[in-house]
Amino acid sequence: MSAKAKRLIKKIISYSGIFFFILAVGMLYWQLREYSLSDIAHAVLDIPFANLVAACVACFAGYLALSLYDYLALNYVGGRVAWWKWMLAGMLGFAISNNAGHAVVSGGAIRYRLYTRWRIRGGDIVKMLTISGFTYFLGASAIVVIGYFLVPREIFDGSVGVGMGLNALFIFCASVLLTYFAITLLFHKKSIKIGQIKFQIPSTAMATTQTILGITDSVLAGLVLYFCLTPFVSIPFGTFIGLFVIAQTAGVFSQVPGGIGVFESVFLLALPDGVDKANIFGALLAYRIIYYVLPLIGAGSLFFIYERWLRSRMKRWLNEAKEKIPAKIKSIKSEIKIRK
8 A cells, every 4th residue: 555545544534533523413413403402401400419429420430440441451561550650540541532532642642641750661551552442442342242132123223324334333343352352362472563562462361351341341431321311211221231332332433532422423313212302412411521521620630739749849859959969069079178
């Protein structure tokens, strides 16, 4: 493939997010055209306080699970840092990438800043990001495969395109799982070199841990929306989590930051026509605030406090050095005079 063709493909991928965002906004407008902003605002305010608290608890547990991605990746590269450091990097990295999209660039940048400061090599950080990406996709793929059998087929009967897309997604996710586990079984203890970086093939035990962790993360994220949604619609959790991961995966592949618009469109499309879609969109909006905005504010505040503490400590070290260096120089000069 020529360099020009590669540049063209990169541009198409980059701008595909804009296309899917515009398409999603159009679909959202069509779904919600009969409702006003006040209807949606009332739907958010109608969510019981107990449900909002439960959603916040699930969100916190979900970000704890996300921070374990970094712990697992650190173990993979043989890195060692204090527990609060990988928790901070994991929570902050995912809070940023969940909102900004392009996880490798957005979440990777903050991880690179933190982990290089904690003496983790650049090549190892790339490995960590790769392992974290596989952990997410293994968990999401597993839930899509399970959800494919849990979600009633009649939900998507009204749209041939969506039904075909769902079948294609199931085949893709099942292939990802089977291929990854086959590689860990057949090529364990071997390595693969990509560019200048050598990746050790994970063990099957690690692949299993990655899948379980990815499933746990997706289920906890789904619970945040489920608690916001249940006051307005009765839906079995098995069916719901299948729909949730399908919508979430569509949002990830769309390249739209946070899957905004795409996630909501897929979810609204899958629900029965009889439900009040203003209420559903209100629940989706509450989910966005709890799972995306609040963690970004919380993790961002922790990062700001950490940076301020680090600067004050470095300033103190510099002041101490300034005081000690002249005294040390004076002491050395005195010793030289005595020897003379």
